[in-house]
Amino acid sequence: MLVTIVAGARPNFMKISPIIRAIKAAKAAGKDVEYRLVHTGQHYDKKMSHDFFEQLGIPEPDVNLEAGGGSQAEQTAGIMVKFEKELQQHRPDLILVVGDVTSTMACTITAKKLCIDAVHVEAGIRSGDMTMPEEINRIVTDSITDHFFTTSEVANENLRKNGVAESAIHFVGNTMIDTLYQHLDHLKQPECWASENLEVKSYYLVTLHRPANVDDPANLKRLLDSIISGTGNSKILFPVHPRTRKILEGLNYQHERLIQIDPQGYLEFIFLVKNAKAVITDSGGITEEATVLGIPCMTLRDSTERPETITIGTNELVGTDPRKLAPYLEKVRTNQWKKGGIPELWDGKTSERIVNILVKLYSNTVENTKQAKVMATVS
Incomplete structure (x- = not known):
């Protein structure tokens, strides 16, 4: 199973880091899973991109589409054109997008038009504020996604209200918190x-x-x-x-x-x-x-x-x-602030849950595809 992981902007980097780590661990344990990392280049400033890759231990991307700059429309179009070529040259079994930046929406649309499954990490969150570009990105992405990995029961309910099947909703927790826990002992x-x-x-x-x-x-x-x-x-x-x-x-x-x-x-x-x-x-x-x-x-x-x-x-x-x-x-x-607690499943193990679910969902599909190709060759 080949997963193309998409990252384009600073908020994405904290979310993909633990997922890549979990994929590597699953592969080392004998699971049939590999990844290809695509950086869209939406954030191209060194402080907004390269430094985060270094600090979070994210490997160099397999490709950088260098689609940063321009208006919202120009950036969306640039990402889609370049990502389409990437998918045609290196077709995966699915793409994995995170969060709600322009790259998330643009790459999901591109993949679905090529009949490639898309899974969305941090799906289902809504602000109700349509003046936010991120809200539009969330709605569009979730309208065509195949599987939804969520951070809360509120997100689950938002998806249910939109008619998403229960079998496609996976409450797993928050990958941002995975990254937080993984680096708490190494802060600078x-x-x-x-x-x-x-x-x-x-x-x-x-x-x-x-x-x-x-x-x-x-x-x-x-x-x-x-x-x-x-x-x-x-x-x-x-x-x-x-x-x-x-x-x-x-x-x-x-x-x-x-x-x-x-x-x-x-x-x-x-x-x-x-x-x-x-x-x-x-x-x-x-x-x-x-x-x-x-x-x-x-x-x-x-x-x-x-x-x-x-x-x-x-x-x-x-x-x-x-x-x-x-x-x-x-x-x-006056020290009267509420104490607060930690939401359910924000425990640092979200990425492991995501990868385990993906392996269960797609390993059989990939194996069936391989067998079909073999049978076609024999025939």
Whole structure:
């Protein structure tokens, strides 16, 4: 069985790393499974791509489609054209896509038009916000996927409501958490730790990149003003996404407690999450990591596709109105934040479950195909 694994952007890399590890382990145990890794090149900045491959132990891709840049439409088209050629030259038994980036949707469409099965890891999550490109990617991908690997019962129910057969839904847990557990003992102290005299639980960690928060300079300024006014004398560490940096440069926004740094590698960033007093973010994945690490987390969005981080975990949905942030920051300052727990099956073994299911699902199919080819040759 040959699985083509697709990765294209930073969130994908944390999700494919443990799957590749599990495939290698299954093959070493005598299972009939191999993989081919395709990097679409959607994220082409070294900090957003190559560094993550190095730190997470992801092998060099079998091919890099180098389809980064351009508008959403241009990027989607570029990925599809190049991925079609890849599949024609190296036809797999199935493709495996993860998450909800442009590459996920584009490669799924391409594979299905070539009559190749697609399996989606992190299927079924929904925010209900159609202004998010990721929401469109999720809906399109899940509308044509063959098997769905899910992180929660909420995701399972979303798929059932869309008519997905129970036999195609596989509740396995969260591969992001596999990666987190695999690297917790190898985190790296970033350079800013010493240079800024940071201490454990003494600073707030902020990440912002979504259009609703950063595209309007006036709104971004109000948001940062609210964070600064509500965090007392604590330092605020801000790894600045390239999208956000352009806006900040135009504002010339500075404050003595706001420490702006470059995007971090995975091991450095998780070190900062683990040791933060609290996290303020508009990223979905970070809410999952903060939940497992038990760190208070405030999500600056009006909806979330990961509700279990709120109902079970340490996350709270604040919204995009800067004025709503103050009471949440007050809870952190006064140590009144909820304790939180870890969602079911977020145990570091998700990737093993995925690979075991794939072997059961596709090994017989592959063997039947081989036998059919032999019979055709004999005839």
